[in-house]
Amino acid sequence: MDFLQETEKYIGSKCPPEADISGLVGYSQDIKNGDVCMPCFKLAKALHASPVAIADGFKSRMTDLPSFILKAESVNGYLNIFFDREALSRSVLEFTLGRGEKFAPMPSNGETICIDYSSVNIAKPFHIGHLSTTVIGGSLYRIFKFLGYNAVGINHLGDYGTQFGKLITAYFKWGEGEPTMDSLLELYVRFHKEAEKDESLNDEARMWFKKIEDGDSVALSIFEKFKEITLKEVGKVYDRLGIKFDSYDGESFYNDKLAPVVEELKQKNLLVKSDGAMVVPLDEYGMPPCLILKSDGASLYATRDLACAIYRKKHYDFKKNLYVVAYQQNLHFNQVFKVLELMGYKWASDCVHVPFGMVSIEGAGSLSTRSGNVVKLADVIDKAVEKTKEIIAEKNPDLKDADKTAEDIGVGAVVFGALSGSRIKDIVFSLDKALNFDGETGPYLQYTHARCCSILAKARASGKVNYGELVDDESFALIRRLNTFDDTVKAAAERYEPSILSRYLIDLAQEFNKFYIGHRIISDDLSAMNARLMLTEAVKNTLRSGMELILLRAPEKM
RNA sequence: GCACCCAUAGUUUAAUGGAUAGAGCAUAGGUCUUCGGAACCUAUUGUGAGGGUUCGAAUCCUUCUGGGUGCGCCA
Numbered sequence: 285m286d287f288l289q290e291t292e293k294y295i296g297s298k299c300p301p302e303a304d305i306s307g308l309v310g311y312s313q314d315i316k317n318g319d320v321c322m323p324c325f326k327l328a329k330a331l332h333a334s335p336v337a338i339a340d341g342f343k344s345r346m347t348d349l350p351s352f353i354l355k356a357e358s359v360n361g362y363l364n365i366f367f368d369r370e371a372l373s374r375s376v377l378e379f380t381l382g383r384g385e386k387f388a389p390m391p392s393n394g395e396t397i398c399i400d401y402s403s404v405n406i407a408k409p410f411h412i413g414h415l416s417t418t419v420i421g422g423s424l425y426r427i428f429k430f431l432g433y434n435a436v437g438i439n440h441l442g443d444y445g446t447q448f449g450k451l452i453t454a455y456f457k458w459g460e461g462e463p464t465m466d467s468l469l470e471l472y473v474r475f476h477k478e479a480e481k482d483e484s485l486n487d488e489a490r491m492w493f494k495k496i497e498d499g500d501s502v503a504l505s506i507f508e509k510f511k512e513i514t515l516k517e518v519g520k521v522y523d524r525l526g527i528k529f530d531s532y533d534g535e536s537f538y539n540d541k542l543a544p545v546v547e548e549l550k551q552k553n554l555l556v557k558s559d560g561a562m563v564v565p566l567d568e569y570g571m572p573p574c575l576i577l578k579s580d581g582a583s584l585y586a587t588r589d590l591a592c593a594i595y596r597k598k599h600y601d602f603k604k605n606l607y608v609v610a611y612q613q614n615l616h617f618n619q620v621f622k623v624l625e626l627m628g629y630k631w632a633s634d635c636v637h638v639p640f641g642m643v644s645i646e647g648a649g650s651l652s653t654r655s656g657n658v659v660k661l662a663d664v665i666d667k668a669v670e671k672t673k674e675i676i677a678e679k680n681p682d683l684k685d686a687d688k689t690a691e692d693i694g695v696g697a698v699v700f701g702a703l704s705g706s707r708i709k710d711i712v713f714s715l716d717k718a719l720n721f722d723g724e725t726g727p728y729l730q731y732t733h734a735r736c737c738s739i740l741a742k743a744r745a746s747g748k749v750n751y752g753e754l755v756d757d758e759s760f761a762l763i764r765r766l767n768t769f770d771d772t773v774k775a776a777a778e779r780y781e782p783s784i785l786s787r788y789l790i791d792l793a794q795e796f797n798k799f800y801i802g803h804r805i806i807s808d809d810l811s812a813m814n815a816r817l818m819l820t821e822a823v824k825n826t827l828r829s830g831m832e833l834i835l836l837r838a839p840e841k842m
Numbered sequence: 843g844c845a846c847c848c849a850u851a852g853u854u855u856a857a858u859g860g861a862u863a864g865a866g867c868a869u870a871g872g873u874c875u876u877c878g879g880a881a882c883c884u885a886u887u888g889u890g891a892g893g894g895u896u897c898g899a900a901u902c903c904u905u906c907u908g909g910g911u912g913c914g915c916c917a
């Protein structure tokens with residue numbers, strides 16, 4: 285039962301016809317002001333009365349309170365509604381525990397959401413700059429699936445461009461033995477260094493790239509090898525993070541889909557010649573022109589993304605087409621979406637750029653593959669796992685599966701670090717901070733979950749539950765929190781913001797730990813014990829299910 | 843130069859236009875008769891500056907300051 289909605293309906297039934305209360309009723313921030321409240325200020329004009337008098341009026345008319353409402357108060361123009369705590373506890377716990385240990389996804393709504401995330405470049409290291417797109421996209425993927433959408437995870441591989449010509453050139457010049465990710469990075473860095481002195485290297489690189497395009501077997505086989513090595517390497521990281529994709533269609537996939545798009549743009553009279561290049565002018569929309577063809581006739585980034593969006597609409601018939609890409613690409617996506625609109629595609633408005641902030645390393649300046657200034661994600665995770673092992677050895681030396689648990693915790697610390705704040709904020713990466721497991725962190729959530737498990741391993745609820753045992757402030761705060769889980773997941777999806785869920789889980793864990801400190805769960809008071817065990821189980825299941833949506837694993841012991 | 847984004851405590855940050863701006867870290871104390879101390883409690887400090895809209899602004903509009911990003915043949 286949706287208590288907020290029911291309350292709004294009830295208040296509405298007490299509302300004079302000339303006023304409209306829709307949207308005014310909301311959850312109270314402070315429990316002292318009731319469970320839900322309605323500020324009456326906006327009603328003053330329509331009702332020709334002071335907010336205080338209006339709130340008083342509502343209260344005096346509410347003489348037939350439904351059973352779930354305990355009382356109503358009128359305070360300074362607010363109408364505050366206090367729920368019957370026992371009734372809410374019963375409803376919330378019965379519903380939550382009915383969902384089982386791991387909440388099942390909601391029934392399919394038949395709508396498809398394409399999510400473009402991670403999108404690694406071939407032959408480039410998976411560094412911490414890729415963490416945001418990977419985990420934000422990966423989390424949104426799980427969130428939309430949970431909400432009943434058909435989510436399609438797409439890793440739009442960076443597998444096309446002159447840099448591969450450079451790499452092949454370098455490989456033939458200086459490469460030794462079987463290439464590895466590390467040696468490929470070295471070759472790439474070396475190429476840029478040497479090319480500063482020797483211009484002819486760039487010509488050679490262009491030549492090799494052209495060979496790839498022309499389907500030259502030598503060039504292609506080397507390129508395929510690079511691709512294979514890269515996918516194997518990043519695949520390891522994806523496995524550790526629990527990230528999945530349904531498609532690896534990257535840039536090269538669209539090679540044969542570009543010409544028809546250019547043709548279409550021409551037919552729709554959108555293309556204009558400018559300084560030798562073909563562009564779609566966008567000045568009347570306050571943007572620089574969108575470049576479609578270079579003066580040599582070659583296609584560009586935007587051309588590819590147009591073809592890509594059109595392909596995805598045809599192939600997936602998406603309801604939304606999301607691009608989890610750093611905010612540097614803001615203008616680019618605005619241009620591409622506008623061109624799609626000008627082409628007459630109504631679904632252009634379903635394409636959404638989901639931007640996130642830049643990652644830099646403290647004291648180290650910007651991350652750049654060319655300079656070789658990279659912090660590999662795998663190294664950061666390894667360090668976090670290493671530190672977790674030390675903590676386990678110190679605190680829980682007898683733990684079984686210590687290595688696996690350490691992996692779960694270490695990865696969780698890194699992942700949560702990337703999902704805990706608003707995605708638009710820039711991040712200055714600090715290893716010290718990533719390795720701090722106290723307070724609002726992934727390990728804190730995991731610890732709280734393990735704590736619940738530990739209690740439930742000692743005792744389980746059974747028989748009839750007296751929900752009247754859960755009406756104290758600490759217990760009831762948990763009930764209120766559990767009650768808003770689904771709304772929170774929906775909000776996270778609507779705003780493409782996993783951190784909303786991260787925040788919720790931190791609040792839930794904090795409230796549980798307060799409850800735990802303040803109330804003996806396992807005790808001689810069988811009635812209280814039974815109810816509190818039930819609450820503990822509901823918290824545990826909710827934590828676990830929520831954590832899964834932000835890519836955190838929830839070991840039972842740690 | 844133009845466009846977009848960001849600005850909350852020493853620091854990292856939260857707050858559908860609503861009531862006394864809420865947490866984490868750090869710092870200083872404390873819980874230590876532990877159902878898991880990776881926890882809990884107490885203390886200190888905050889909305890960059892000005893104007894406007896509103897009954898009410900961290901939130902909306904505007905000017906300014908500071909920072910970031912982007913702006914034709916890279917992706």
